[in-house]
Amino acid sequence: MQLGMVGLGRMGANIVRRLMRSGHQCVVFDRNPEPGKALAAEGAIAAADLAGLVAGLQAPRHVWLMLPAGAITEAAIQELAGLLAPGDVIIDGGNAFWKDDIRRAGELRDKDIAYLDVGTSGGVWGLERGYCLMIGGPKDVVERMDPIFAALAPGLGDIPRTPGREGRDDRVEQGYLHAGPNGAGHFVKMIHNGIEYGMMQAIAEGFDILRHADSDQLPPEHRMTLDVAEIAEVWRRGSVITSWLLDLTATALAADETLSGYSGYVEDSGEGRWTVQAAVEEAVPAEVLTAALYTRFRSRQDHTFAEKVLSAMRKGFGGHVEPKKGPAA
């Protein structure tokens, strides 16, 4: 099958590579010509611009965008919508906001262009492990593109099958899911990332407590020095919390159990924020997913204004004068 790919960053380029390994033909484009050249050397057709990419595809065309969410994706879709013909398909594989998908799909539908929102998980490992795909959009289009999704997904692998799934959709066990109408793909991916934040924070807090088991806040007879790298490793086998995130933690701690190469400044992407917004809109309590997000907000500041307000009140009622600077972490 043929696919156009717009945006050849790490994710986009590796998706192209994984598709070509399965015999699919890819026409590719990126504003930066370098990654297109590299992929052309591996068998892709590199276009010079979006018009060229569209011209290089046979109708009905399938154009997958792997671009930063927001204005850049929006602009590319606008331009593509002017180039494509009725019956063509735009796939947004980036991290779009699900309400934008619903809006966009409606706008494109007016032009008889179909739209799929495909939440794509897999990161830098996807080329080898495959990508977990969460797809929103019209059933017929999803089915027509099945060869693409099947090629990208991880497949059954050696993961034990879930008992009791007899009679259910086989594609899901391969690692791709038609989650529902437009918006559903990115909604499910958003929640995936929300859970990811929460699981990461749970692991992170646990290791923080382990590392401070020798804290002088504890009475001397209760202090102990623990080897966090060994602890991460032992939990990988037979424990309840075995997980890929724990595997990654074990790898990082094996390299340097102080993690001194990391500043502790942690970015967040839109999905964590949108997850909290969805919880609030649905009136679902989501303490853990929210706390995980707020921890990242806090990590990027020296001090919050809130903390200064606390100090000011403490001085006001108790005359407390806080130290100018705390001890190192």
Next chain:
Amino acid sequence: MQLGMVGLGRMGANIVRRLMRSGHQCVVFDRNPEPGKALAAEGAIAAADLAGLVAGLQAPRHVWLMLPAGAITEAAIQELAGLLAPGDVIIDGGNAFWKDDIRRAGELRDKDIAYLDVGTSGGVWGLERGYCLMIGGPKDVVERMDPIFAALAPGLGDIPRTPGREGRDDRVEQGYLHAGPNGAGHFVKMIHNGIEYGMMQAIAEGFDILRHADSDQLPPEHRMTLDVAEIAEVWRRGSVITSWLLDLTATALAADETLSGYSGYVEDSGEGRWTVQAAVEEAVPAEVLTAALYTRFRSRQDHTFAEKVLSAMRKGFGGHVEPKKGPAA
């Protein structure tokens, strides 16, 4: 009435002053002789040591400790227990852990020495406003010391009376409460401080959001610059959140609405931690009181180890490399 006061820091000295204003006689002691001299000039009798303090009081003696909680208070009680006679009373007005009160009261009871635990709120303002007192211990001793408590408490003042209190204990409206048996005084004070942490954090977070209403995280058409000092002031009249803590916030912001004199490093005292422990022991969910405590823990670190673990995982699955340093708060 006569009272011995051990510990003449700001709280202890001002309690003595407020008692003397009501005609009570105070025998005072502190390891540092200066505050005792100052109080002697105002009418107190300064003792040179605990033995002298005990010798200066008529039986039954009432000795109030206003010392740092923990080892220092514990040592003073041990020494006093050897000096006092059956029928005498030790009052701990500091911030003891309520389980220590229960233990201590039992130990002293074996020597026929009574013990009161008196949670004392009022801070630097107590001398003028009076002290809110939460008292744990035997009823007869609490009643015998009523003149002391009545003198320390704020009294009715101009605070409107709570409707529906007819027939209830009049002392409570004066600002002092016999809360229950030993431990109850400090238990109630502990929860007071727990609530204090939570209310402070609520106010602090609100002002943090106000102050960042001009954040570049918002689209330009939604940004606005708000005057947090004026906002604190306007809420002091007719709003639902009128409170002393808001008054103090307004005062601090009127002086400097950037609070640039505060580092943002915030101490916590034992009560906040004990409140969380009590919640956990009772299996009562206490999200807000706990979050308020954790914010203070976080404020005293440059970065947590947990944050570094997050970054390490992010690098592991997504190749994300976090900045070395964040923007200023």
Next chain:
Amino acid sequence: MQLGMVGLGRMGANIVRRLMRSGHQCVVFDRNPEPGKALAAEGAIAAADLAGLVAGLQAPRHVWLMLPAGAITEAAIQELAGLLAPGDVIIDGGNAFWKDDIRRAGELRDKDIAYLDVGTSGGVWGLERGYCLMIGGPKDVVERMDPIFAALAPGLGDIPRTPGREGRDDRVEQGYLHAGPNGAGHFVKMIHNGIEYGMMQAIAEGFDILRHADSDQLPPEHRMTLDVAEIAEVWRRGSVITSWLLDLTATALAADETLSGYSGYVEDSGEGRWTVQAAVEEAVPAEVLTAALYTRFRSRQDHTFAEKVLSAMRKGFGGHVEPKKGPAA
């Protein structure tokens, strides 16, 4: 001065009454004719519809809406915009979403109609205590309406003045604030309510821990029975947490310290949710304000789906079978 009032629920009707006490003339309208009749008997002019209300006012007209936020307010503004003339003013005193204010103000500006968003705090007590007003909109309109705002605000009262406010806007001490451009009024009111949620939750959790001080989760020697009504009362004098919310708690507990008349089902209004959204948009951590909101979400469910997922996992890894029903609260 003349004011039109649309929406004569408790808030709207009492605002009219407070204005008439100061000699202002009010033309009023509500779909339900009863409250208009009642106010007419007190001196207001009751209109039969919006057109009648507009006809009853002299230009430039000032029409205050006190309607449920959302579609009802939106519809009334649309209708009014067609009836009013350039130079007239619409004031939304309800609980609108601040981004809607910004949008609406722009739409009305195109018709030369001014718009004010006025966050109004005071609840059922406003008629007597006055209303705390947080105003967003153009400076000249705010100044022209000063007599209205001054009449509604609580005034200085017997609240001590904040030291260090010399040279600042005197109106703020009266209890009304021109917070900024359109949207600022409701933004500030939103944060007020967010803080209100957090302070309420802090108080509520504290009393929950107090009430369970006799829990059988504690060892027998640590259990105590505490009188929560008396504790609320004693904290009203001289403690750090004195506040109107504590006063209200004391009143409720004096009437029935078990609060058995309350189910524990707690509504939330939009402001709490919008506060969390603003925090997330600004990337400001707001643990306490968010936890307070989530507690309310949780209070309205028998059980969450999340809890069932937990039980299912526990059965999966440990064979744990949870009880069908828990003990009473």
Next chain:
Amino acid sequence: MQLGMVGLGRMGANIVRRLMRSGHQCVVFDRNPEPGKALAAEGAIAAADLAGLVAGLQAPRHVWLMLPAGAITEAAIQELAGLLAPGDVIIDGGNAFWKDDIRRAGELRDKDIAYLDVGTSGGVWGLERGYCLMIGGPKDVVERMDPIFAALAPGLGDIPRTPGREGRDDRVEQGYLHAGPNGAGHFVKMIHNGIEYGMMQAIAEGFDILRHADSDQLPPEHRMTLDVAEIAEVWRRGSVITSWLLDLTATALAADETLSGYSGYVEDSGEGRWTVQAAVEEAVPAEVLTAALYTRFRSRQDHTFAEKVLSAMRKGFGGHVEPKKGPAA
């Protein structure tokens, strides 16, 4: 090697079975004679009481306790301490509080009896998968018992090895770790369970938001019905949150995606509470681990007293009367 096992519940009996599969000899005892008989039929020696168990072992004896934490374990250790001889070893494989381990180890050391605390993870799956073991105690005893630990641990299995572990302790990759001195084993197990709570809650909240994607709190154009069983399944392959807990969730949802067989009442064991206490003692912020615990506390009540306090305040300031009963979850 020989091992005595006291406590033949599911965990204890399966540990015995797994040891016998590797050729170890087990002398077993339980107050209930049935499981001992069953194990005797499989090759164990069933003792009639602790004295009989001790008599059945050759010095130096190794007696493993797999009993409920607290008084029962404490009593068994007291009795055993009187029966064993210098050089013998007691192993507590249950879920003891780590500070109790430190105390007990000291008491037993006075009698020349060694003590190991062994956190044991594996649940009902341990017999087949093996047990993840976290061991605290003296190095020589841990090394002497290596054949036992090696037989119980899962072994390398087909789990990929962590890169960069060259030169580290090989035993850890087999799934057992000498974590440190007495207390360290249960400390590490405690944190494992704390993380487990947090990860479970993250997954649970995510599925709660997914399930309410059709909520009438959302505008109609944004509602969608999602198949949570299929979503759990697709995330098992190639996603970032692949984990055993997700596998278990997928199994439960495949059986019944409404989870209607679960009430939503969720127990907690001591480890979650102790984790929070450790965080508080160390002054480490642990928002997520704590929120996960509080959710369980909340799940076991119809309504909290805190919620009633909220309603009482809302009635006080706003006249709000809450519904008597909420809608079903």
